[in-house]
Amino acid sequence: MSLDRSSRGGGIMKMTLSQKIGLVILLILLVFAFGGTWVSPYSLSQQDLNAILQPPSTRHWLGTDQFGRSMLTRMSEAVMLSFSLGLICVITSAIIGVTLGVWAAWGETVDSIMGVLVNILLALPGLVIVLMLAAIAPGSFLVLYLAISLVQWVEYFRVVRAITKNVIHSPARQSTKMMGFGVWYQFKRHIWPSIAPSIFTLAAFGGANAILTMASLGFVYVGIQPPLAELGLMTVELFPYYSEAPWVLAQPLLAIALMVFGFHLLAGKRT
Amino acid sequence: MKVLLKLTDISVYAGDTCLLEPISLTLKQNVPLTILGQTGSGKSLLAQAIMGLLPNGLTSTGTIELFGKEMTLKERQSLWGSKLVMLPQEPWNALDPLMKGVEQVKEVYQYVQNKTPQESLRLSMDDLRNVGLSGSEYKRPDQLSGGMAQRLAISAATAGGANFILADEPTKGLDVSRRDDVVRLLQSRSAAGGLLTITHDVAIARQLGGDLMVMKAGCLVEQGVAEQILRNPQADYTQALIEAEPKTWIDAEPVSKESHDEILIVNQLSLKRGGRILFEGLSFTIRKGEVVGVVGDSGCGKSSLGDALLNLLPFTNGTISRLNHEAKPHQWLKLYQDPPSAFSASVSLGQLLNDLVRLHRIDVQRIQPLMRRLKLPKGILERNCLEVSGGELQRFAILRSLLLDPVFLFADEPTSRLDPITAKEVTELLVELANETGCAVLLVSHDPDLIRKTCDQVISL
Numbered sequence: 078m079s080l081d082r083s084s085r086g087g088g089i090m091k092m093t094l095s096q097k098i099g100l101v102i103l104l105i106l107l108v109f110a111f112g113g114t115w116v117s118p119y120s121l122s123q124q125d126l127n128a129i130l131q132p133p134s135t136r137h138w139l140g141t142d143q144f145g146r147s148m149l150t151r152m153s154e155a156v157m158l159s160f161s162l163g164l165i166c167v168i169t170s171a172i173i174g175v176t177l178g179v180w181a182a183w184g185e186t187v188d189s190i191m192g193v194l195v196n197i198l199l200a201l202p203g204l205v206i207v208l209m210l211a212a213i214a215p216g217s218f219l220v221l222y223l224a225i226s227l228v229q230w231v232e233y234f235r236v237v238r239a240i241t242k243n244v245i246h247s248p249a250r251q252s253t254k255m256m257g258f259g260v261w262y263q264f265k266r267h268i269w270p271s272i273a274p275s276i277f278t279l280a281a282f283g284g285a286n287a288i289l290t291m292a293s294l295g296f297v298y299v300g301i302q303p304p305l306a307e308l309g310l311m312t313v314e315l316f317p318y319y320s321e322a323p324w325v326l327a328q329p330l331l332a333i334a335l336m337v338f339g340f341h342l343l344a345g346k347r348t
Numbered sequence: 349m350k351v352l353l354k355l356t357d358i359s360v361y362a363g364d365t366c367l368l369e370p371i372s373l374t375l376k377q378n379v380p381l382t383i384l385g386q387t388g389s390g391k392s393l394l395a396q397a398i399m400g401l402l403p404n405g406l407t408s409t410g411t412i413e414l415f416g417k418e419m420t421l422k423e424r425q426s427l428w429g430s431k432l433v434m435l436p437q438e439p440w441n442a443l444d445p446l447m448k449g450v451e452q453v454k455e456v457y458q459y460v461q462n463k464t465p466q467e468s469l470r471l472s473m474d475d476l477r478n479v480g481l482s483g484s485e486y487k488r489p490d491q492l493s494g495g496m497a498q499r500l501a502i503s504a505a506t507a508g509g510a511n512f513i514l515a516d517e518p519t520k521g522l523d524v525s526r527r528d529d530v531v532r533l534l535q536s537r538s539a540a541g542g543l544l545t546i547t548h549d550v551a552i553a554r555q556l557g558g559d560l561m562v563m564k565a566g567c568l569v570e571q572g573v574a575e576q577i578l579r580n581p582q583a584d585y586t587q588a589l590i591e592a593e594p595k596t597w598i599d600a601e602p603v604s605k606e607s608h609d610e611i612l613i614v615n616q617l618s619l620k621r622g623g624r625i626l627f628e629g630l631s632f633t634i635r636k637g638e639v640v641g642v643v644g645d646s647g648c649g650k651s652s653l654g655d656a657l658l659n660l661l662p663f664t665n666g667t668i669s670r671l672n673h674e675a676k677p678h679q680w681l682k683l684y685q686d687p688p689s690a691f692s693a694s695v696s697l698g699q700l701l702n703d704l705v706r707l708h709r710i711d712v713q714r715i716q717p718l719m720r721r722l723k724l725p726k727g728i729l730e731r732n733c734l735e736v737s738g739g740e741l742q743r744f745a746i747l748r749s750l751l752l753d754p755v756f757l758f759a760d761e762p763t764s765r766l767d768p769i770t771a772k773e774v775t776e777l778l779v780e781l782a783n784e785t786g787c788a789v790l791l792v793s794h795d796p797d798l799i800r801k802t803c804d805q806v807i808s809l
Contacts, residue, residue, distance in 0.1 A: 248690040251660065252745075256752060257678035258707060266703070270694030 099342025102335055106156055113153025121154055122304040130322040140325055151306040152328055159288045159308055166287040167280045169226040174233020182241035195231055203228040211294050216302030225287050232279055240272050281344035285337040292333050308333050350377040352542040358410035360393045368393050368566045380543040380558035386767040390566035391546040395514045399434050400424045429460045429508035435515040439501040443489040449500050450485040456507035475503045495526030502533055511541025523645050523794045531555050548767055550593050554578055562586045592768035594798035609636035610671050611755055611788055617666035619652055626652055627809055637786040639779055641803030643796050648809045650792045654758035675755040683759040687741035691733035698729030710751050722747050739770035758790045
């Protein structure tokens with residue numbers, strides 16, 4: 078879902094100011110995630126019990142947590158983890174949703190089968206499905222990824238199916254078909270240009286949602302398990318020290334807020 | 349006679365570009381004024397300027413006097429509904445799709461005229477009965493035909509009590525028979541008031557009478573009493589507009605009778621849609637190079653017949669036999685009513701043409717002469733379908749079809765969205781090309797005159 082393809086030949090230049098700001102926020106976080114692990118000499122679980130809950134200093138740029146672990150390392154690892162999950166969830170659910178959506182809009186039988194399946198999925202709250210699956214195998218990144226994608230593809234499916242139905246019945250597609258063009262060409266020229274903007278918007282919101290879901294699960298201890306660094310998990314672990322070391326607790330919260338904010342700005346608004 | 353509207357040097361600008369040259373006019377009580385001209389001639393801008401509805405970015409200069417008093421934009425806006433009203437171009441865009449017809453009229457009485465709900469309902473029922481909509485009061489706009497929807501829209505627009513009406517293309521997309529109804533309704537609604545009609549249809553101007561102004565590309569070409577101008581036009585442009593009326597076209601020469609190559613035989617065809625029988629037992633034969641016309645009011649199954657012939661719609665009974673077995677499926681083609689909706693806007697027209705050339709290995713050398721023949725400028729290929737005019741796009745659609753050497757072309761009201769002058773050009777071109785290339789054309793139109801003048805065989809539904 079690269080930017081230049083989704084916004085119909087527009088690319089970064091055609092983005093609105095708020096979309097650009099969102100992109101910049103996300104890029105800064107990404108640079109921080111890569112830079113942090115590269116700069117920091119400490120490993121993820123290297124403890125120093127003589128220096129717990131330290132404020133930011135030249136030794137520990139972002140301070141240390143309750144076990145004296147470097148917050149810089151842990152924060153950049155956590156941000157990286159969130160980004161990776163968000164990205165692969167978006168890609169997976171978009172591909173599944175778009176493929177099935179277009180297929181369902183084109184074929185009657187598939188449509189009715191998919192309709193039943195999607196209604197069942199929609200009847201259950203998304204977070205509950207993810208929670209159930211995550212509870213089966215706590216701490217598994219793979220299960221988390223599969224569960225979130227399973228919930229998210231439904232949105233793409235429904236939007237794509239609705240738009241594609243209209244396009245398929247449009248005179249434009251009919252005339253292209255009559256002139257002998259194949260299925261792939263009809264998709265490329267008619268269906269993709271009309272669904273691409275919506276997919277991009279959904280993808281941006283989907284990325285934010287995936288990150289929030291993972292943090293929520295971490296917060297209730299069914300997500301990624303210690304000693305790995307994950308934003309929700311770090312929040313709950315650092316929670317008891319909020320009065321002694323508020324700056325440490327603020328870091329994962331700020332990171333989550335910035336990521337979600339960045340994605341939502343990037344999604345832009347419909348004109 | 350009382351002067352209702354007086355414009356002095358009204359012009360419209362977008363930034364520094366002048367869209368509408370300074371124009372002055374007077375409209376008197378009981379004398380309808382009609383502005384005639386092609387789309388893009390600035391007619392609609394004038395109406396918007398009078399109402400105070402110009403889109404952002406456009407500015408108007410000059411003075412507007414209404415009911416004998418010069419008025420500012422704010423003052424004019426305060427007259428909306430009660431004194432001054434503008435009719436919507438296409439009723440679908442002006443009516444609430446989810447609201448029952450009578451409710452839409454009732455609301456106006458209730459909120460513009462501050463009447464009680466009971467009183468409003470009674471008045472709106474009367475209104476709808478008067479415009480011949482009894483029995484359809486509780487239908488939603490999508491359950492009404494085009495003419496009925498337009499009558500509903502007019503009722504709703506005039507329920508506020510305004511008797512000075514600005515009508516911008518009030519009959520766009522309506523059948524000829526429905527058109528007369530709407531014009532009559534306009535006349536009765538504006539009795540004892542004023543009527544300013546904007547149209548490209550000479551027939552409407554003739555019917556309304558009164559004063560006439562002819563406009564072209566933002567300039568006034570001619571003005572005077574409608575009857576005189578239409579009988580004895582001075583400007584070439586007015587002449588061209590009058591000649592573009594199908595009624596005045598010269599009759600088509602029938603296809604030379606030696607042609608006996610039948611390409612399509614239809615036998616006892618019946619078609620049903622949505623539980624309603626459209627037609628039954630229809631039989632006809634189409635020969636090579638023949639132009640076959642189909643006429644009838646909207647909803648009678650004209651387009652469905654063409655779609656059935658192209659296997660786009662299933663039919664209930666009868667047979668359709670294609671006799672030309674050498675022709676490939678892609679040589680049976682269709683021209684659409686609304687050109688922009690028949691193209692993908694995602695790429696340029698040139699790209700679409702290239703795709704076609706590559707798919708069917710068409711000789712590129714053929715494109716240039718054809719483009720010249722169809723009077724298509726070269727630059728058109730760099731633009732997409734929304735950036736060219738409807739006429740150009742329909743000619744481009746013809747170009748695209750011709751490159752595939754069609755044996756049969758179903759033209760579904762190909763000119764109903766085009767200006768009369770452009771429509772004439774496109775229709776003539778289509779008939780000429782049918783004769784030259786031997787492609788049979790099934791021409792569907794709601795205008796019996798157009799069909800009678802151009803077709804070798806006529807099917808009335």
